[in-house]
Amino acid sequence: MPKYWMISDRDGGGDGDERNPGGPRYLISDGDRDLHNIDNWNRVSFPQFRKAITDACDKFPDLPPDQHDEEKHLALCIHGYNNGFAHSIDFYTALNDTLFSGDDGLGICVLFTWPSKGQVYDYLADREEARMCANDLADVLSSLYVTLGRxxxxxxxxxxxxxxxKVSIIAHSMGNFVTQMALFHAWKRNNRPLATSLINQLLMVAADVDNNIFDSGEQVGDGDGEGIANLTYRVSA
Incomplete structure (x- = not known):
């Protein structure tokens, strides 16, 4: 089983500063070479990536319903603003090696890296890239939604x-905006207006989103936060 998993929405082979016009690339690594070098990752097709993830999850313990909270996680890690490719790798590997490695780890962690410029003064450019990449992440989430339903x-x-x-997301900074918009798109495509959970746990760290993204809750609305509200079981911020 691969040690590291990555979905890259960057151009230039997967480590660039612009959105890849052909959509995300899927990459895996055993971690035996420098992960900052994109050539040290093994590129696979989406069906191959999905099968590898499925096979890895099938090896998790089969727990009874009353131990649901102890189930392993399939977690997406989404970095934030001002994170070039190298910094996104550092962020991901630190998280993966600390929380998801070994038999006692939380499960499998997958990096979704989007083309943040890695410069403080490129906030607005990063925001636009985040908005564009949300549709690509929505494709990934929609595929997960269909698989879970089956x-x-x-x-x-x-x-x-x-x-x-359990499918979970750990998002940092502007990565939460990517997540917010991706879940909104996925909800509109697959689930609106029902409330079937796709994400078991959403951890929003230093979230760069508006604090009023959720409607009142009395009825289904059409705000950008509706995807989070309707597709997520638990949100922590």
Whole structure:
């Protein structure tokens, strides 16, 4: 099983400063070479990446329903503003090695890296890149949504086919804006206006989003925060 997983929405082979016009690239690594060098990652197709993730999650413990809180996580790590490729790798590997490594780790952590310029004065440029990349992340989340739905349906007939992992997101700074918009797009595509959870835990660290993104909750609205509200089981900030 790969030690490191990455979905890169950057151009230039995966480490550039602009959005890749062809969409995300999927990469894996055993961690035996310098991860700051994009050539040291193994590029795979989306079906190969999805199968590798699925196979890895199938190896997680099959816990009874009353131990649901102890299930492993399939977590997306989304970095923030002012993070070039090298800094995004540092952010991800520190998180992965601390929380997700070894038998006692939380599960699998996947980096979603988007083309932040890595410069303090490029805030507005980063914001626009974040907005554009949200649709690409929504594609990933929509695929997860479909897969989880199929697994839930299969588990009704055969409980052994139930999911063994919870999908979670750890987002930092402007990465929360990417997440907010991606969940909004995914919700509109797949789930609106129902309230079926896709994300079990959303951890919003130093979130660069408006503090009024959620509607009153009395009825389903059309604000950008509705995706988070309707597709996430628990939000921590």
């Amino acid at each position: 697994n839930q349906a299969a588990a009704v007939a055969d409980p052994s086919k139930a999911c063994k992992a």
